[in-house]
Amino acid sequence: MRRLVEWKGLAGFGIVLLSAVSLGGCVIQRIDMTPPPPYAVLPVDESMSCEAMTASFMFSARRAARLEYWLDVGPLPGYGFDRFGVDAPRELIAERQRLDALTDVQRTRGCPVLDPGPAVVFERQKLEEISRSRGAPLSVKG
Numbered sequence: 001m002r003r004l005v006e007w008k009g010l011a012g013f014g015i016v017l018l019s020a021v022s023l024g025g026c027v028i029q030r031i032d033m034t035p036p037p038p039y040a041v042l043p044v045d046e047s048m049s050c051e052a053m054t055a056s057f058m059f060s061a062r063r064a065a066r067l068e069y070w071l072d073v074g075p076l077p078g079y080g081f082d083r084f085g086v087d088a089p090r091e092l093i094a095e096r097q098r099l100d101a102l103t104d105v106q107r108t109r110g111c112p113v114l115d116p117g118p119a120v121v122f123e124r125q126k127l128e129e130i131s132r133s134r135g136a137p138l139s140v141k142g
Contacts, residue, residue, distance in 0.1 A: 039097035041105060050111035057102045057114050058123075064095040064116075065123035069131075 048056065071088055099116035106113045 039094070039101040041101050045102065045105055050106070050109065053102060053106055053109070053111055054114065057099065057106070058119065060095050060098045060102065061114075061116065061119035062123045064092060064099065064120045065127055067092040067095060068120070069124055069127050 045053070045056070067088055070084075071092070096116065099119070103113055103116060105111075
């Protein structure tokens, strides 16, 4: 009788272990829930005038808008199609972090503060207008 109880306990443990091992293979990708590190503000960023910070901010907004547009449209001709899907989202995150950092520097220096969201939307709308009027923003001859 005692051996029967031991066998049932062992069998139950084996079933639990087998189900845990079989479900362990179902997870394909680990999801990292930690927030990305903040963008490193360089000494050059802190020493810029308010006008230079605004120009740098608008350049980053334009770059972020282009990356968003290209992610929607598809990979760029000549970019290297296999790397576009990997590099572009990472570059977009870096541009968004730079915009946030420049906004913080503008705020602490007493400069006019630009909001990243509307600036990127504005630049994206300009890019879409250009692409509608002229065709694709980039074309490869050949």
